[in-house]
Amino acid sequence: DAGVIQSPRHEVTEMGQEVTLRCKPISGHNSLFWYRQTMMRGLELLIYFNNNVPIDDSGMPEDRFSAKMPNASFSTLKIQPSEPRDSAVYFCASIWGQGTEAFFGQGTRLTVV
Amino acid sequence: KQEVTQIPAALSVPEGENLVLNCSFTDSAIYNLQWFRQDPGKGLTSLLLIQSSQREQTSGRLNASLDKSSGRSTLYIAASQPGDSATYLCAVNLSGGYNKLIFGAGTRLAVHP
Numbered sequence: 692d693a694g695v696i697q698s699p700r701h702e703v704t705e706m707g708q709e710v711t712l713r714c715k716p717i718s719g720h721n722s723l724f725w726y727r728q729t730m731m732r733g734l735e736l737l738i739y740f741n742n743n744v745p746i747d748d749s750g751m752p753e754d755r756f757s758a759k760m761p762n763a764s765f766s767t768l769k770i771q772p773s774e775p776r777d778s779a780v781y782f783c784a785s786i787w788g789q790g791t792e793a794f795f796g797q798g799t800r801l802t803v804v
Numbered sequence: 805k806q807e808v809t810q811i812p813a814a815l816s817v818p819e820g821e822n823l824v825l826n827c828s829f830t831d832s833a834i835y836n837l838q839w840f841r842q843d844p845g846k847g848l849t850s851l852l853l854i855q856s857s858q859r860e861q862t863s864g865r866l867n868a869s870l871d872k873s874s875g876r877s878t879l880y881i882a883a884s885q886p887g888d889s890a891t892y893l894c895a896v897n898l899s900g901g902y903n904k905l906i907f908g909a910g911t912r913l914a915v916h917p
Contacts, residue, residue, distance in 0.1 A: 722903040734893070734907040741902050782847065786903045790835030790855065793895070793905055795848040 697783050697796035704803055709771040712799045714783030715764055720794075722786040725758055725768050728798070729779045740766065773803045806831045806898055810908035817915055823881040825911045827894035832872045835897040839868050839879050842891045842910070851892075852879070856899070884915045 696715040704710050716723050725737040738748040743760045751758070755774070760766040770777055784795045807830045817823060827837070836855045840848040852861045852868040854877065860869040867880040881888060893910040897903055 724903075724905060726907075733909040736904070736906065739902070739904060746902050747904065784848075784905070786897075786905075789903060790897055790899070792850055792853045793838060793897070793903075794850065795840075797847040800845075 695783055695785050695794050695796035697781075697799050699799060700797065701800045702802070704773055704801075706774055706803055707772045708803075709769065710773045710777075710801060710803075712768040712781050712783075712801070714766045714768070714796060716766070716783070716785030717787070717794055718764065720785035720787045721763070723760060723766050724784040724786075724793075725766070726782040726784065727779045728782060734782070737768070770801075773801075775803045778802050806896060806906045808894060808896055808906050808908035810892075810894060810911050812911060813909065814912040815914070817884060817913075819884060819886060819915055819917050821884050821915075823884050823913070825879040825881070825892050825913070827877040827879070827908055829875045829877075829896045829906075831896075831898070832875055833899045834872065835899045835903070837868075837870055837877050838895050838897065838905070839866075839877075840893045840895065842893060844890075848893065881913075884913075886915050886917055889913055889915050 698713045724739040727735045737750045738758045740760045758768045780798045782798045786793045811826045838853045839851045854870040865882040870877045891910045891912045895905045895907045
């Protein structure tokens, strides 16, 4: 398997624009996580899904953030409208079953100017 | 609320030293604890996974221990090398029906020749 795949790797956008980040988990994995990493706050859990269903989105910072998982092989994280303070690296991770090893994608570096 | 703390925040050592990185967590109701390595500008690479029923795991020069009752884990790196320079993160997977990974802030390690 190619691992967790995220796209794009880098995104630069203007304030106010809509941004969509994409994630393809490892095939067969049933838990998917979105994290945001900044120097100030470290790795923050934004939302996680189990069997495509959102379980906990309490980490989503504002209503401008939304996430979907329409099927077992694809998830999106959308920011609309984007703001400069959203600039960060966004990671996606997946886990098979319960209590097994987590695998991370390479991340999307988002810069909002 | 689960809190994960890593000490020290940063460490600089000469090559060849044996190192101990510490991770503590407040809630012992976990599935497992996982140690990751992150190189600058890169994603997270899994190093070791310790299930809650285990005491330690070893991989090469790395050894991780877990004391669930006291809420502590240590990552031991033997005979450190410059290539070990990276940020090391620990994460606990909370038990309770679903996978949920909570991270510490990491220890930034620099090994100089």
